[in-house]
Amino acid sequence: MKKAPVMEDVPIEAIEILNPRERNQKVFQELVESIRLLGLKKPITVAERSGAGGKRYILVCGQGRIEAFQALGQTSIPAQVIEATDDEAFVMSLVENIARHTPRTLEQLDAIRSLKRRGHSVVAIARKTGLDPRWVSGMLELLEKGEQRLVTAVEAGRVPLAIAMAIAKAGSDDADVQEVLQTAYESGDLRGKKVLTVKRLIDERRRAGKGYGQKGTRQNRGQRLTSSALVRAYNREVERQKMLIRKADGVQQRLAFVSGAMTRLLGDEDFLNLLRAEGLTSMPAILDPGKNGGELR
Amino acid sequence: MTEKVQIGFEGQAIHLGLDKLLPTRSVQPEVRKTRKFAQILSSIREIGLIEPLIVTPADLASGLHMLLDGHLRLLAMRDLGLATTACLVSRDDEGYTYNKRVNRLATVQEHYMVLRALERGVPEDRLAKALDLNIVSLRRKRDLLDGICPEVEEMLKDRNFSADIMRYLRKMKPQRQIECADLMCSMNNFSVNYAGALLAATTSDQLLEPSQTKGLKGLSSAEISRMEQEMSLVQSRFKVIEQSYSNDVLNMVLARGYLNKLVSNKAVASYLQRRQPDLLEEFRSIVKITSIEDDANVSKVA
Numbered sequence: 001m002k003k004a005p006v007m008e009d010v011p012i013e014a015i016e017i018l019n020p021r022e023r024n025q026k027v028f029q030e031l032v033e034s035i036r037l038l039g040l041k042k043p044i045t046v047a048e049r050s051g052a053g054g055k056r057y058i059l060v061c062g063q064g065r066i067e068a069f070q071a072l073g074q075t076s077i078p079a080q081v082i083e084a085t086d087d088e089a090f091v092m093s094l095v096e097n098i099a100r101h102t103p104r105t106l107e108q109l110d111a112i113r114s115l116k117r118r119g120h121s122v123v124a125i126a127r128k129t130g131l132d133p134r135w136v137s138g139m140l141e142l143l144e145k146g147e148q149r150l151v152t153a154v155e156a157g158r159v160p161l162a163i164a165m166a167i168a169k170a171g172s173d174d175a176d177v178q179e180v181l182q183t184a185y186e187s188g189d190l191r192g193k194k195v196l197t198v199k200r201l202i203d204e205r206r207r208a209g210k211g212y213g214q215k216g217t218r219q220n221r222g223q224r225l226t227s228s229a230l231v232r233a234y235n236r237e238v239e240r241q242k243m244l245i246r247k248a249d250g251v252q253q254r255l256a257f258v259s260g261a262m263t264r265l266l267g268d269e270d271f272l273n274l275l276r277a278e279g280l281t282s283m284p285a286i287l288d289p290g291k292n293g294g295e296l297r
Numbered sequence: 298m299t300e301k302v303q304i305g306f307e308g309q310a311i312h313l314g315l316d317k318l319l320p321t322r323s324v325q326p327e328v329r330k331t332r333k334f335a336q337i338l339s340s341i342r343e344i345g346l347i348e349p350l351i352v353t354p355a356d357l358a359s360g361l362h363m364l365l366d367g368h369l370r371l372l373a374m375r376d377l378g379l380a381t382t383a384c385l386v387s388r389d390d391e392g393y394t395y396n397k398r399v400n401r402l403a404t405v406q407e408h409y410m411v412l413r414a415l416e417r418g419v420p421e422d423r424l425a426k427a428l429d430l431n432i433v434s435l436r437r438k439r440d441l442l443d444g445i446c447p448e449v450e451e452m453l454k455d456r457n458f459s460a461d462i463m464r465y466l467r468k469m470k471p472q473r474q475i476e477c478a479d480l481m482c483s484m485n486n487f488s489v490n491y492a493g494a495l496l497a498a499t500t501s502d503q504l505l506e507p508s509q510t511k512g513l514k515g516l517s518s519a520e521i522s523r524m525e526q527e528m529s530l531v532q533s534r535f536k537v538i539e540q541s542y543s544n545d546v547l548n549m550v551l552a553r554g555y556l557n558k559l560v561s562n563k564a565v566a567s568y569l570q571r572r573q574p575d576l577l578e579e580f581r582s583i584v585k586i587t588s589i590e591d592d593a594n595v596s597k598v599a
Contacts, residue, residue, distance in 0.1 A: 004310075004383075005310060005349075005383070006309070007308060007309050007310065018413075018417070019410050019413050019414060021402065021406045021409070021410055022406055023400045023406075024400055024401075024403075024455060027400045028400065030397075031400070034394055034397075035302060036302070038303070038305065038389075038394060039302055039303030039304055039305040040302055040303070040304055040305055040306075041305045041306070041351070041366075041387070041394055041395060042305075042306060042348060042349075042351060042366070042385060042395070043306070043385070045347060045348060060347060061347060061348065064400055069302065072299065072300075072302055073299030073300075074299065074301075074302055078304055080310065080348075080349070086417070087418070087419050087420070087423070088344065090414040090417060090419045090424075091343075091344060091414070091419060091423060091424055091427050092344060092347050093410075094410055094411065094414055094424065094427070094428065095336075095340040095344065095347065095427050095428065096347055096348070097402045097407070097410060098336065098402060098407060098410075098428055099333065099336035099337050099339075099340040099427075099428060099429070100333065100336075100337070100399065100402075101328075101331070101333040101334065101337065101369050102333075102399065102401050103396045103399075107322065107396070108393065108396050108397055110321075110322035110323065111321065111322060111365075111391065111392040111393035111396070112393055114321045114322055114392065115390070115391055115393075118390070125391070128389055128390075128391040128393075129391055129393045129394055129397075130394070131393075179554075181550060182550065182551070182554040195543065195546060195547045195550060196542070196543040196546050196547070199546060199550065229490050230490050230493045230494050230497060230516070231494070231516070231520070232490070233488060233490030233491045233493070233494045234490075234491075234494030234497065234498065234524060234528075237484060237486060237491055237494065238527060238528065238531055240484065241484070241531050241532070241535045242531060244535065244538065244539075244542070245531070245534055245535060245538055247542075248538040248541070248542045248545065249538075251542070251545045251546055251549050252541075252545055254549065254583060255545055255548055255549055255552065257579070258552050258556065258580075258583065259552075261576050261579070261580075264576075265573070265576070268572075270568075271568065271572075274564060274565060274568055275565070277564070278562055278564055278565060280558060280559065280562065280565065283555045284548065284551035284552055284554075284555055286548040286551065286552055287552055287555060
């Protein structure tokens with residue numbers, strides 16, 4: 001029987017990382033910020049080794065937390081000290097990294113909902129988790145409405161929260177949803193590739209609904225490659241690419257048509273006067289024959 | 298002077314009966330069928346729990362602790378018939394941050410960790426057992442980057458994919474490997490089948506050993522050559538539009554917004570009705586289009 005683990009404050013310089021890993025810098029920065037704000041949520045795990053110059057330790061798990069502690073100027077870190085051989089430590093650290101379920105967004109947000117159910121206010125939840133209170137209340141509202149698709153997109157940073165909320169508010173009225181997109185672009189909330197992302201999200205939401213339905217958890221065990229599966233995968237991807245090409249062509253043709261039509265119309269002095277009278281002279285650059293956008297003289 | 302980081306848990310771990318733990322989130326029963334759950338279960342069976350579960354202090358009335366972190370491990374321990382486990386008592390009652398800050402191990406990183414462990418003499422079967430892998434899959438992880446050019450390693454380093462896709466990539470010359478990896482990234486498809494399809498569509502002069510067959514059984518040479526041609530055509534066209542597409546969509550959204558203002562304005566609409574009825578009709582049909590899908594299907598315009 002092995003000794004039960006002991007909790008100790010261990011000097012960071014006495015810890016050797018046997019099997020270091022590189023990590024995503026953005027996620028790491030979030031970890032540092034979370035520890036700075038909320039503290040260390042769980043100890044690292046190390047195994048003790050006796051060395052010449054005092055106690056040494058090898059790391060079992062917690063490389064990210066150690067590095068975050070160093071980034072925050074700490075010299076020691078709370079650790080659970082266990083008994084383990086080098087082999088065991090290697091196996092354990094791999095297990096900790098690999099045999100681990102990456103929770104989906106909706107599972108993660110369950111923890112927020114759970115706090116809400118237990119009677120915590122939005123402000124309290126924000127303080128406990130280091131999240132922005134507006135983010136917390138917005139996400140709770142979207143979840144309440146069953147907008148799982150929007151929630152996932154916001155969490156992944158694909159769509160700003162404010163826009164997701166506006167889309168949810170617009171409900172299923174296409175014209176309103178379109179209006180949201182337009183306003184978001186004009187106000188500068190949505191730029192470049194994001195427009196496309198949001199547009200796609202809106203299309204998805206209309207076609208397949210707000211939620212994801214009861215799709216079982218994905219299993220990707222033992223994909224067997226057969227020639228027919230291969231041809232199917234090939235056809236599907238080529239079809240997807242062709243579809244994108246068709247869409248792109250469609251959009252391009254329509255744009256060309258619209259801008260041609262506008263050039264023709266704007267050459268008509270009566271039409272121009274009418275636009276001035278109705279206050280409609282401000283148009284997107286693409287439609288303006290002068291291509292400089294903004295107001296017509 | 299740097300500030301001392303706060304500690305979010307109480308001193309020593311305590312042993313609690315599994316029946317004293319109250320989950321704070323629902324766990325779908327289907328999770329038991331996933332690969333990750335099988336790995337968690339088998340790792341607990343082989344080497345035990347590594348990090349303790351995180352719980353709240355006991356509720357005075359019921360004596361139960363709310364479980365903040367470790368829902369899947371709890372399920373696995375119950376399935377294994379364990380009675381008690383090590384728990385740490387948290388000083389807060391939120392369970393959000395634990396999962397949120399997990400830095401998922403990318404496939405390339407996993408390869409390096411497995412490789413290093415095996416090089417340091419950890420027995421293969423031991424590692425395989427703890428991770429619920431067979432020896433062949435473990436070796437496939439170890440040899441992941443054999444014959445793969447460094448550019449592809451760099452492109453795929455943050456991704457998660459099956460080690461099997463490398464079996465196909467490594468049959469290609471570096472230039473073609475890069476091309477295929479690029480395509481997989483831009484289509485966001487890392488399936489084994491797609492990698493196989495890409496190999497099928499690779500001309501023999503881009504293979505490392507042109508004399509060898511591609512190792513794809515059941516495909517006729519006519520089929521393969523059709524795939525080669527079609528793929529190269531579609532790919533070059535796809536590369537071109539990928540650049541301009543998002544810009545065009547954006548302009549279309551803006552143009553459509555403006556056209557909407559025009560056709561919903563009574564005076565303008567009636568002017569167009571009199572002078573340019575065909576344009577008005579087209580404008581209206583464009584305004585009605587609400588998804589990019591339709592842009593591809595409606596070919597009425599232009």
